Structure formats: C-alpha cells, structure tokens
Amino acid sequence: MGSSRSDILCFLVLCASFLVPISCHSCSHGALFIFGDSLYDAGNNIYLNTNIPKLNIFPYGETYFKHPTGRASDGRLIPDFISEFAKLPLIPLYLQPGNHQFTDGVNFASGGAGALVETNQGLIMDLKTQLSNFKNMEKQLRQKLGASEVKTLLSTAVYMFSIGTNDYLVPFTSNSTVLQSYSKKEYVKMVIGNITTVIQEIYKIGGRKFGLSKLLPLGCPPISRALEIVRTGGSGCMEEVTVLAKLHNRALPKALKELKSQLKGYTYSIFDAYTAGTAIFNNPSKYGFEEVKMACCGSGPLRASITCGQKVYQLCDNVSEYFFFDGIHPTEKANYQFAKLMWDGSPKIVKPYNLKTLFEK
Numbered sequence: 001m002g003s004s005r006s007d008i009l010c011f012l013v014l015c016a017s018f019l020v021p022i023s024c025h026s027c028s029h030g031a032l033f034i035f036g037d038s039l040y041d042a043g044n045n046i047y048l049n050t051n052i053p054k055l056n057i058f059p060y061g062e063t064y065f066k067h068p069t070g071r072a073s074d075g076r077l078i079p080d081f082i083s084e085f086a087k088l089p090l091i092p093l094y095l096q097p098g099n100h101q102f103t104d105g106v107n108f109a110s111g112g113a114g115a116l117v118e119t120n121q122g123l124i125m126d127l128k129t130q131l132s133n134f135k136n137m138e139k140q141l142r143q144k145l146g147a148s149e150v151k152t153l154l155s156t157a158v159y160m161f162s163i164g165t166n167d168y169l170v171p172f173t174s175n176s177t178v179l180q181s182y183s184k185k186e187y188v189k190m191v192i193g194n195i196t197t198v199i200q201e202i203y204k205i206g207g208r209k210f211g212l213s214k215l216l217p218l219g220c221p222p223i224s225r226a227l228e229i230v231r232t233g234g235s236g237c238m239e240e241v242t243v244l245a246k247l248h249n250r251a252l253p254k255a256l257k258e259l260k261s262q263l264k265g266y267t268y269s270i271f272d273a274y275t276a277g278t279a280i281f282n283n284p285s286k287y288g289f290e291e292v293k294m295a296c297c298g299s300g301p302l303r304a305s306i307t308c309g310q311k312v313y314q315l316c317d318n319v320s321e322y323f324f325f326d327g328i329h330p331t332e333k334a335n336y337q338f339a340k341l342m343w344d345g346s347p348k349i350v351k352p353y354n355l356k357t358l359f360e361k
C-alpha cells in the first residue's frame, strides 16, 4: 500500500490551503497593473467611442489568438508574456464590458497614448486618464475587499509602463509644430515630468514597484524610415526622432532614481529597449530575424503605412522572419524576446532589478 509520507504531506498542504483567507486569497501574490500605449494595450481602444483606428481586424492576432483582439501585433504583447512568467492569467482590460476580477491586475493602456495630454488628444486615453481610471478601480476594490486587503494588493503589485514613443513620433507623423514651440530638452523634461507625476500618484495610493522601459531608436521602425524617404530621400533611420529618444533615455533613469530619495519603499526596474533593439537591428540573424527594416503587414514603401487589415494591404509570407508586424508595432516573436530580457535579463540590459526580482521583492 502506498500510504506514505507523501500522502500525509499532500493532506497537510490541502489543509493549509483551506486556512488561507478566502476574501482575497491572492492579495499578496503580485498583481500586474499595465499602463501606456499600443505596445501594451491588449484591446482597450476597441471600446473607445473615438476615431482612433481600431485594430480588431484580421490579420492582427493571426499567430497566437487566431483572431484579432485589439492587440497591435500578430500575437501576444510584452505584458501577456510577463503575466505568464509571473504565473498570472491574461490581465483583464479596464474597458472590457462585464464583471471584473481585478485582483490579478488590470490593463489601462491605450494605443496612441502619450505622457502629454496633447498627444493624440481626444482620440485615446492619455496617461492622466489612465491614472484616474486606476483611482476609480481602487475605490471599487476597497468596497469589495476592504482597505487593508487592497493595501496589500497594491503594495505587492508591479506597475508596468510603455510610454513616450507617441509623444516623440506623433509630432512628425501628424506634421504638428509642437516641437518648434519647445527646445528638445524642454520637451523631454515635460514628458518625463508627467511620467514621474503618475508614479508619485500611484505611490500615494499604495503602489511600490514600477517597471519602465527606455525607448527604441525611434527613427528606425518602418514608419520612420518611410518618413525619412519622403523628407530627405535618404534610406536610413530618421535621426531627428532618435535624438529625442536618446535624450529621453538619458533622463528617465535619473528621474526614476531621484524618486528613491522621496518615496520610502519605492523600487523600480528599467529595461534598456534601446540597446536591445539596436543589437537586433544591427545583427538580425543573430536573433533569428531576417527583416528588421520592412513591416510584415501594411502598404507603401517598406509596407510602413499602417493599413494592415484594411481595404488594400500586403502581408508577408512568414511573420517569424520579421521584427515589425506593421509600420511601428513589433511581432510576437520580437515581443517575446524583449519580455524575456525584462523578466530575467542581466543588469546590463535591465536594472537595478529585473521584473522577476521586482515581483519577488
């Protein structure tokens, strides 16, 4: 007979699991709250009643979900992989209709969003709006779970942001003159200032662990390369916007470090997407890519126009060869590589902690 120590152990473990309070059995398990733009928006925008192009059209979603979800990729986004690594389910959308289970986290991100309210104003949920939605969610949670459970939930959670890309790119793609009204340094300072304000506000409500990313060399996605062709007839990256990304990437770690002296118990992670992206763009085959300049799906030069899934567009034969699915958004394969580095990459690429350590802290 197999009545052994392992049976007894199983029994004890079962008993123990019944003793855990059931009101919020997972309040300290490390939830994931997601903020930012289309790199992290898993479908909120499809519920917006604005003229922002909706990406719930095929072939978006073709690789993994087999149907469009509103994600700007052929498959999963970085936060989808992070939730998987953290043993969480897919994180629900803030705007998803129906009953919410918020205790594993919520996705507040909105494609097209920037840190500045002026970026795609009236079309998307900017970072400030995402913050007020977070505050609203916190109130609802407190009514359900009580203040002390919610405090535990929020202080053990990780807050991930993808923000800034649109603040720097949209002025070029929309032909706006905002960049002529400020010096580059002033403009970057406003963007960073608005990001740190949101972190401080989340901290006030109970958030402690923040995961951010530097920006890609923004002149190198197909949409920027195509713009460079139109503007100068050149065939490389559009340096003018990469310069802004570089300034941003220098200012962000300073700002995040500075918060340490103001906010007790605050901790953070910065992923260096600039270095990771540059390594891939310079040596695609080393990372399993064959095409990093042209988009898989879209129209026009480099298939850079974001017309994927609309009336007229081209789709590549093998999405696994591509870094960019459309003119600006990475493929699932690229997202996976970045997510893996963010999760357990070395301090060379993600610091002072990677997300795995941030979850465990």
Ligand SMILES: *[C@@H]1O[C@H](CO)[C@@H](O)[C@H](O)[C@H]1NC(C)=O
Residues within 6 Å of the ligand: 175
């Ligand atoms: C951008 O603005 C400039 C100056 O206002 C104008 O000459 C040009 O035609 C505009 N380009 C586009 C694509 O709208």
Ligand SMILES: *[C@@H]1O[C@H](CO)[C@@H](O)[C@H](O)[C@H]1NC(C)=O
Residues within 6 Å of the ligand: 115, 116, 117, 118, 189, 190, 191, 192, 193, 194, 197
């Ligand atoms: C936030 O951005 C606005 C422009 O949208 C700017 O006027 C303001 O100064 C910024 N805030 C900070 C703290 O930098």
Ligand SMILES: *[C@@H]1O[C@H](CO)[C@@H](O)[C@H](O)[C@H]1NC(C)=O
Residues within 6 Å of the ligand: 288, 289, 290, 318, 319, 320, 321
């Ligand atoms: C698609 O591309 C990937 C990566 O280059 C390669 O491993 C795979 O064999 C290709 N599939 C087909 C059907 O060609």
